[in-house]
Amino acid sequence: MIVFKIQKKLQSASGEMLLNLDFEIKENEFVTLYGSSGSGKTTTLRILSGLSEADKGIITINNETWLDTDKKIQLPPQKRKIAYVFQDYALFPNMSVRENLSYALEKGQDKTIIEELLTLMELEQLQHQKPAQLSGGQKQRVALARALVRQPDILLLDEPLSAVDHEMRVKLQDYIIQVHRKYKLTTILVSHDIAEIYKMSDKVIVLENGKISKQGTPEQVFSSRLVSGKFQFVGEILKIEKENFIYIVVVLIGNNVVKIIAMEEEIRDLNIGNKVLIASKAFNPIITKID
Amino acid sequence: MNLLEGKISEIKTEGSLSLVKVMVQNCPITSIVIDTPESAGYLAIGNAVKILFKETEVVLAKAFSGAISLQNKLDCSVHSFEKGKLLCKIILNFQNTTIASVITRNAFDQLDIQENDLVQAMIKTNEISLATHD
Numbered sequence: 001m002i003v004f005k006i007q008k009k010l011q012s013a014s015g016e017m018l019l020n021l022d023f024e025i026k027e028n029e030f031v032t033l034y035g036s037s038g039s040g041k042t043t044t045l046r047i048l049s050g051l052s053e054a055d056k057g058i059i060t061i062n063n064e065t066w067l068d069t070d071k072k073i074q075l076p077p078q079k080r081k082i083a084y085v086f087q088d089y090a091l092f093p094n095m096s097v098r099e100n101l102s103y104a105l106e107k108g109q110d111k112t113i114i115e116e117l118l119t120l121m122e123l124e125q126l127q128h129q130k131p132a133q134l135s136g137g138q139k140q141r142v143a144l145a146r147a148l149v150r151q152p153d154i155l156l157l158d159e160p161l162s163a164v165d166h167e168m169r170v171k172l173q174d175y176i177i178q179v180h181r182k183y184k185l186t187t188i189l190v191s192h193d194i195a196e197i198y199k200m201s202d203k204v205i206v207l208e209n210g211k212i213s214k215q216g217t218p219e220q221v222f223s224s225r226l227v228s229g230k231f232q233f234v235g236e237i238l239k240i241e242k243e244n245f246i247y248i249v250v251v252l253i254g255n256n257v258v259k260i261i262a263m264e265e266e267i268r269d270l271n272i273g274n275k276v277l278i279a280s281k282a283f284n285p286i287i288t289k290i291d
Numbered sequence: 292m293n294l295l296e297g298k299i300s301e302i303k304t305e306g307s308l309s310l311v312k313v314m315v316q317n318c319p320i321t322s323i324v325i326d327t328p329e330s331a332g333y334l335a336i337g338n339a340v341k342i343l344f345k346e347t348e349v350v351l352a353k354a355f356s357g358a359i360s361l362q363n364k365l366d367c368s369v370h371s372f373e374k375g376k377l378l379c380k381i382i383l384n385f386q387n388t389t390i391a392s393v394i395t396r397n398a399f400d401q402l403d404i405q406e407n408d409l410v411q412a413m414i415k416t417n418e419i420s421l422a423t424h425d
Contacts, residue, residue, distance in 0.1 A: 246378060
């Protein structure tokens with residue numbers, strides 16, 4: 001359990017802002033911080049990792065105190081069992097993939113973790129290549145693997161997927177979910193992509209001007225109303241076709257393109273590129289095994 | 292999507308399924324959902340809910356007699372319609388609002404639907420979704 005109660009004055013574009021947060025995250029939970037830029041998401045991750053100082057507050061991880069400004073306790077970043085992955089991969093350009101990972105090993109640490117991560121992240125074929133020879137998605141996989149070498153308890157992801165294309169993004173999401181489960185991590189992601197948040201998160205914390213404006217499951221936070229339908233997906237409108245008084249809305253859900261019949265009244269405030277919730281009764285879909 | 296507003300008057304639960312009866316003025320409409328009063332807070336007698344169902348799931352009957360398994364029967368009158376080659380969209384007056392039904396052109400012609408006709412709109416229990424403001 002992470003208990004995070006923090007205050008910090010920040011200088012933002014619109015003047016001074018007080019970051020004032022109080023939240024708890026359960027062990028092995030996948031939580032997303034969501035909010036406009038300048039709302040305090042990155043600062044929150046930096047304070048948790050120890051890279052930024054808070055003016056006041058406490059952070060405890062499973063009853064271990066990492067920060068208590070009243071008692072002048074502040075655990076240095078290297079003593080916090082945290083992995084931090086940014087949008088910028090920050091790989092060493094002169095080292096191979098394997099060397100980048102090995103460099104992260106602690107003195108005396110068992111080296112088998114390197115093999116395990118190379119296999120898990122499907123990097124064996126690339127292990128002797130230098131970062132310059134890799135694609136953006138491959139570099140991000142290496143950055144993620146390197147962050148996990150020291151077997152952290154907490155994984156912080158600050159928009160790690162925003163620079164990669166859609167297909168690679170979906171794959172990287174799967175890798176992240178896989179390591180989150182395998183290493184029983186508590187993961188905190190900063191993301192703006194609602195489809196991504198639905199796919200990955202147990203819980204969403206929405207920040208506005210340094211304060212929590214809303215928190216809950218993705219459904220509770222992002223559905224303007226709760227629909228009982230159990231067959232629900234978030235997608236993006238690719239195309240709207242008109243057939244007489246019926247409209248066929250083409251929606252991208254993950255990697256799949258689906259079509260939905262809609263009426264004129266439903267189409268009125270829909271445009272190409274809009275994020276939409278698709279809901280149906282669980283009684284309708286037909287399920288068949290694919291060989 | 293058709294939308295009606297009503298109040299929950301009865302909930303029967305078995306395992307994780309609930310059969311929910313909602314009164315829309317004096318017309319009962321039932322929905323089956325994979326939720327229970329324990330799993331979904333909005334499932335409580337007296338709560339206001341929205342009833343959602345797709346136009347394409349609305350069956351129309353005219354001067355109907357005999358037994359039918361469809362539980363939700365709404366007495367309506369035909370307000371207007373649009374005809375296509377394959378499908379027709381019929382706007383129906385129901386209570387003080389309207390709902391729409393989309394049926395095939397063949398069915399429309401067989402029923403010989405005219406404006407102001409009295410018809411019954413029927414929707415299967417498992418086609419009704421419930422929604423609530425959070």
